[in-house]
Structures are given as structure tokens and as C-alpha cells.
Amino acid sequence: MVLYGAIEAGGTKFVCAVASGPDDILSEVTIATKGPAETLKEVVGYFKDYQEKSGEQINAVGIGCFGPVDLRKESGTYGYITSTPKEGWQDTEVAGFFERELKVPVGFDTDVNAAAYGEYLWGAGTGLEVVIYLTVGTGIGGGLYVHGKPVHGLIHPEMGHVIVRQDKNKDPFEGCCPYHGGCLEGLASGRAVDLRWDCHAAELAEDHAAWELEADYLAQGLINYILTVSPERIILGGGLMHKKQLFPMIRKKVQEKLNGYILIPAIQEEIDNYIVSPGLGEKSGICGAIGLAAGALAE
Amino acid sequence: MVLYGAIEAGGTKFVCAVASGPDDILSEVTIATKGPAETLKEVVGYFKDYQEKSGEQINAVGIGCFGPVDLRKESGTYGYITSTPKEGWQDTEVAGFFERELKVPVGFDTDVNAAAYGEYLWGAGTGLEVVIYLTVGTGIGGGLYVHGKPVHGLIHPEMGHVIVRQDKNKDPFEGCCPYHGGCLEGLASGRAVDLRWDCHAAELAEDHAAWELEADYLAQGLINYILTVSPERIILGGGLMHKKQLFPMIRKKVQEKLNGYILIPAIQEEIDNYIVSPGLGEKSGICGAIGLAAGALAE
Numbered sequence: 234m235v236l237y238g239a240i241e242a243g244g245t246k247f248v249c250a251v252a253s254g255p256d257d258i259l260s261e262v263t264i265a266t267k268g269p270a271e272t273l274k275e276v277v278g279y280f281k282d283y284q285e286k287s288g289e290q291i292n293a294v295g296i297g298c299f300g301p302v303d304l305r306k307e308s309g310t311y312g313y314i315t316s317t318p319k320e321g322w323q324d325t326e327v328a329g330f331f332e333r334e335l336k337v338p339v340g341f342d343t344d345v346n347a348a349a350y351g352e353y354l355w356g357a358g359t360g361l362e363v364v365i366y367l368t369v370g371t372g373i374g375g376g377l378y379v380h381g382k383p384v385h386g387l388i389h390p391e392m393g394h395v396i397v398r399q400d401k402n403k404d405p406f407e408g409c410c411p412y413h414g415g416c417l418e419g420l421a422s423g424r425a426v427d428l429r430w431d432c433h434a435a436e437l438a439e440d441h442a443a444w445e446l447e448a449d450y451l452a453q454g455l456i457n458y459i460l461t462v463s464p465e466r467i468i469l470g471g472g473l474m475h476k477k478q479l480f481p482m483i484r485k486k487v488q489e490k491l492n493g494y495i496l497i498p499a500i501q502e503e504i505d506n507y508i509v510s511p512g513l514g515e516k517s518g519i520c521g522a523i524g525l526a527a528g529a530l531a532e
Numbered sequence: 533m534v535l536y537g538a539i540e541a542g543g544t545k546f547v548c549a550v551a552s553g554p555d556d557i558l559s560e561v562t563i564a565t566k567g568p569a570e571t572l573k574e575v576v577g578y579f580k581d582y583q584e585k586s587g588e589q590i591n592a593v594g595i596g597c598f599g600p601v602d603l604r605k606e607s608g609t610y611g612y613i614t615s616t617p618k619e620g621w622q623d624t625e626v627a628g629f630f631e632r633e634l635k636v637p638v639g640f641d642t643d644v645n646a647a648a649y650g651e652y653l654w655g656a657g658t659g660l661e662v663v664i665y666l667t668v669g670t671g672i673g674g675g676l677y678v679h680g681k682p683v684h685g686l687i688h689p690e691m692g693h694v695i696v697r698q699d700k701n702k703d704p705f706e707g708c709c710p711y712h713g714g715c716l717e718g719l720a721s722g723r724a725v726d727l728r729w730d731c732h733a734a735e736l737a738e739d740h741a742a743w744e745l746e747a748d749y750l751a752q753g754l755i756n757y758i759l760t761v762s763p764e765r766i767i768l769g770g771g772l773m774h775k776k777q778l779f780p781m782i783r784k785k786v787q788e789k790l791n792g793y794i795l796i797p798a799i800q801e802e803i804d805n806y807i808v809s810p811g812l813g814e815k816s817g818i819c820g821a822i823g824l825a826a827g828a829l830a831e
Contacts, residue, residue: 301794316795363685377761379678379685386662386678386762388796395756396789398697412793457694461760462676463685490695494711495600496615497687 235530238280238294238335239522242266242327243344244319245371247276248519251283251291255355255513255520259287269314269325277334294331295340295525297347297518302327304342304385312341318411338532340525342376344368344518345390346383348511349376351521352468356512361465365458366517367392368471369451373418377462393418397453404429404446421450423473439478448479452486455508459487459495470511484508534829537579537593537634538821541565541626542643543618544670546575547818550582550590554654554812554819568613568624576633593630594639594824596646596817601626603641603684611640617710637831639824641675643667643817644689645682647810648675650820651767655811660764664757665816666691667770668750672717676761692717696752703728703745720749722772738777747778751785754807758786758794769810783807 234253241248245266252258260283264275280291300317303310312328328341342350349358349366358364358378366376375392377384384390394416399408406429408415409422419425426434430443437443455467473479484504491500499507511517533552540547542565549560559582563574579590599616602609611627627640641649648657648665657663657677665675674691676683683689693715698707705728707714708721718724725733729742736742754766772778783803790799798806810816 363683375760379683380681382679384662384678384761387758387764387798388762388794390762391759391794394759394793396695396697396752398695412791413789453695457756458760459686460690460693461674461757462683463687463689465686490712492711494693495687495690499686 234289235293236289236291237523237526237530238291238331238337239519239526240276240294240296240298240331241344241347241518241522242296242298244299244317247272249276249279250519250523251280252523255351255516255523258519261519268321273327273330277331280335291335291337293338293340293526293530294335295347295522295527295529296327296331297342297344297522297525298327300343301388301391302341302343304389312339338529340522340527340529342383342521342525343374343389345374345376346378346385347376347521347525348470348517349378349468349521350383350524351513351517351519352511353378353381354524355520356517357468357509358466358512363462363464364466364468365392365462365464366468366470366511367454367458369421369423369469369473370471371423373422373454373471375458379462392454392458393422395454395457397421397450397457417450417454421447421454426473434473435475439476444476444479444482447473448482448486451479452483452490455483455487456490459491459500465499466506467508468511468517469508470517474510480508480510533588534592534826535588535590536822536825536829537590537630537636538818538825539575539593539595539597539630540643540646540817540821541595541597543598543616546571548575548578549818549822550579551822554650554815554822557818560818565618567620572626572629576630579634590634590636592637592639592825592829593634594646594821594826594828595626595630596641596643596821596824597626599642600687600690601640601642603688611638637828639821639826639828641682641820641824642673642688644673644675645677645684646675646820646824647769647816648677648767648820649682649823650812650816650818651810652677652680653823654819655816656767656808657765657811662761662763663765663767664691664761664763665767665769665810666753666757668720668722668768668772669770670722672721672753672770674757678761691753691757692721694753694756696720696749696756716749716753720746720753725772733772734774738775743775743778743781746772747781747785750778751782751789754782754786755789758790758799764798765805766807767810767816768807769816773809779807779809
């Protein structure tokens, strides 16, 4: 049996698993994110422990990592976290560390590209030419699969930071993105919701005015993605999307804002099947990391 | 010698050529766009005349077409212009017409995907993973090549219609997009410039306030594309981009608006080589159509 180590490396936690495939996760652990040295040591310790106790070898590792990260294989800092605002994590080698410590091939991509990959392989995005996975959590990030491959390009998509319009009369909040103020992430991330309403997003009532505003900003982001890259499906994950009432609100606003410009049943009539929850539930990222490990082994 | 018929089908003119390759255009003609029946007949007449006079057969045709168009090969209206605002041209069969009339394989894509393809094959986009060609003319449209293939997805990119921010105190113009008012096309297309200043864009002085505003809106559009799909190069063509002073203004505003978020030399230091003029000058579209014809023949 081939065994994969899978890591969903986030700013608040590292979800780590050992699996032979997406339907066969043999062990899983969540490790709180501390400083880089300590955290990475704890993660590699988990894999080494697993190997020791089971007597089985892990054959490859896949990592979906918070970022920005360096994905240019020819670069001297390939597999590093680069200019992240996460304190202490700037310029941290990630992929190479696991390669050396576990002596296995390592597949590496952004957290959201990994989630998009999981959904592309086994979830709501199978067989599609263009798939977007957007996570709406503490921050907002998007992964993009086109023609069956992740899109990296110049660095990788940073969809959370697209420009949206704000009506300052309705919403005077100045936006919390340290780079752009009121970009999408600055206005619609979990952090923005917490700050604007001075209340944790999860605790806001289902009919709170926060959600109308949230749906509006997210719909604006989605419009920009639809017009730019023409996705065949948009998958919305992350903590805020547990507020299921957001889905119909976002769908309606996307239709209103496109205003009949894209006359196609997927948007006009079947939008419930166009803007969707992850097919893999909470497992998109870890399954994507399994896929990345399998890809690294095949190479 | 293999001969290709190439068509750049636009709302105001059809540029048509016969060529054996991008460096060997044997004949070229421009036909004003009238009603669909009349225009298409004139175009096919040009190719038939060429064949008759030269005694040579055209082996395939490539068409870059204004739209929206239907690119889904399995669709009953594949190769049609669909919901265009261009009067009389809604639901017009284009690809199939040339296939029947000339009895050759026909490659078909949007005008801007064709231009992006031309640039990808022989211009400023060769060898890149993600390339955008944006035309800023009467309207604004973008073509997208990823992993060496055009992106169609749900329909095809419609980049001209992304959301931008407008400061109504600086620019009270209401926007001229019939669908979205002040989207990018509504505020920054040639039509928008003409209407806002009540003067043809080409006649506005180089230091007219129009260009500062124009550069700002275009930079906002580019920011949205950069964050969504991470292009390795953005090629700006079309009539308005003949105003060469726009390039440095747009580049500077892109840097300012990204505000150091994407820390990579291509944007920080080498932006002159990142946001560029078409490598093929005015020939991106017609060369792309030659490429589409060659592709159709190879299939």
C-alpha cells in the first residue's frame, strides 16, 4: 500500500493526515500554528511517530500552504513561504524541510490551490475546464484549476484582494487589509466582519444586516472572477460559508450584478449548481494535499 | 504550400487575409461590417476570388470573432455570435457558414482569444503559462491563454466588464455600458471617453485630464486580472493604446494600487516588460486567426 502524508498548513492550524487515498484517511491530527521551527518540527514528528508505530513508510508528502509562497521550481526559494503578514513566518522553507526530514518527494502548492485540486479530483469540480475554490475565513483566498492543472503564472492567484465597490454611506468601515484597505478581503473576510460589528462573525444572528453586506461584497468578487476567467463552477468554502443563508443571497446578487450579460443557463437558471459548497465538505484541502503527494510520487 | 484564410471579425470591420503563415500574408482586405448576410457573403466572396485568381486552394479558415460567441463544441449553436448588442447580429452562424461555403475546417474563437493566441504563438506571450491580451478600443475585451490553450470555461472571459471603483466627485460620468453602467468598459472604453469629453478620444491632447482617469480605470482592471489569474504578461492593444503615454501611467498606478502586496521583480522592478504593447503590432488578431486555421487543419 502506498502511503501519503498530507498537510494543510494554515496560519492558525496545521491539519496533518496519513492516507492511502481520499477515502482512506488512516490518521489525522491538528497542530496549532506557533513559530515556524517549532510547528514544522511537531508536524514532522507526527509523521515519524506514525511510521514508527505502524511500521509503514510514508512514500510522499503533499502540502497546501498559506502564503504567499514561492512556486517557481527554478527558484532558489521554491517551496518557501515568502512575504506573509504572519509574524515570524516570512522566508520560511517548508517543502524542502519535509523532503530532507522524511526523504520523500514533496508536492507543494498554495492552500487554496490544494483545496481546488481536491475538489477538481474528487469533489464539486471533477472534469471541468475552469474551477475556482474560494475560501472565506479569517482571510479570503482563491485557488484556480484550468485545463486540469493549477494556475500559478507570475506567483499564484491572490483572489481575496480584488477591487470591490463600497458605499460608504451604507458601510463606513474602513477595511482591514493592511495593503489595500477595502479590497474584498479587507471588507468581507471574517476579520473584517468581526471588526465591523465588534462581534465574532459566528455569533451574528442569521438575519443580521452583516450578511446582506457580506453577500454583496462576495458577489462583487465572484463577478470579477466570472468575467476574468469564466469558471464553470465556483466552490465556496471556509468558516463564513457555514452561514448557509449566504449562498442564496450571493447567487441572487451575482445574477443581479451581471444583469443578463452572460445569457447562459448555468447562471440564469441553474445557479444553485454553479455557486456551490465544497463537494468534499471540510476535506477539500487535505484531499488536495493527498493529490499533491500522489503527483509528487508519480513524477 | 498550405494556405490559410484568416478573419478578424469585428463590429466595425472584418479584416480578412490569405496567408501561409504569420510572416507570409499574401493578400489582405478590410470589409466594413454591415448586416450579417451581406458581410459574410462579401468575406466568403473575397476568399473565393482569391482562389479563382491564384488557382490555389485555401485549406483551412481561422476566425477571431466579436461576441459573445458560442464556443461549446457540443452545442447546437457552436460558432454562432449569440447575445451581442450589435444590431442585427444576434444569433448569427459564423463558423458553420464558412465551413459550408469553402468546404474546409474552421477554427473559431473570440476576437481577443485569437489575438492572445497570436501573441502566444509569435508575439509578446511566447512560452508563458498565463497570458492576457486586452484590447482597449470602442469596447474593452480580454483574451486569456493558460497552459498553452485558450480559456473558454463557462463561455469565455469578458474582462471588459469587471468592477472598478469610481469617484463620482472626480468623474461624474454615469458610464456607458448598457448592462453595468460604470464597469471598466462603461468608464474606460473609447466610447466612454468620447461621451465623457464630448470629443473623439484620438483628438484629445496628450496631457488632457482624460488620460489620468483612463489610466486609473485600466490599472484597476489590470489589478483584478493580476490577482485573479496571475498573468506572466499583460499585452495591451486596441485603438486607445496608441496613446503611448498611457503605458507608463498605467504601470505606475498598478504598482501603487498593488501597494507592495506582490513582491516580485516582474512587478516591482521590471514592469516595463510586464505590461506591454503587442509584439505583433496591429497583427495580433489576424496572426491568431492564422494560428486557429492551422489548428483546425491539424485536427
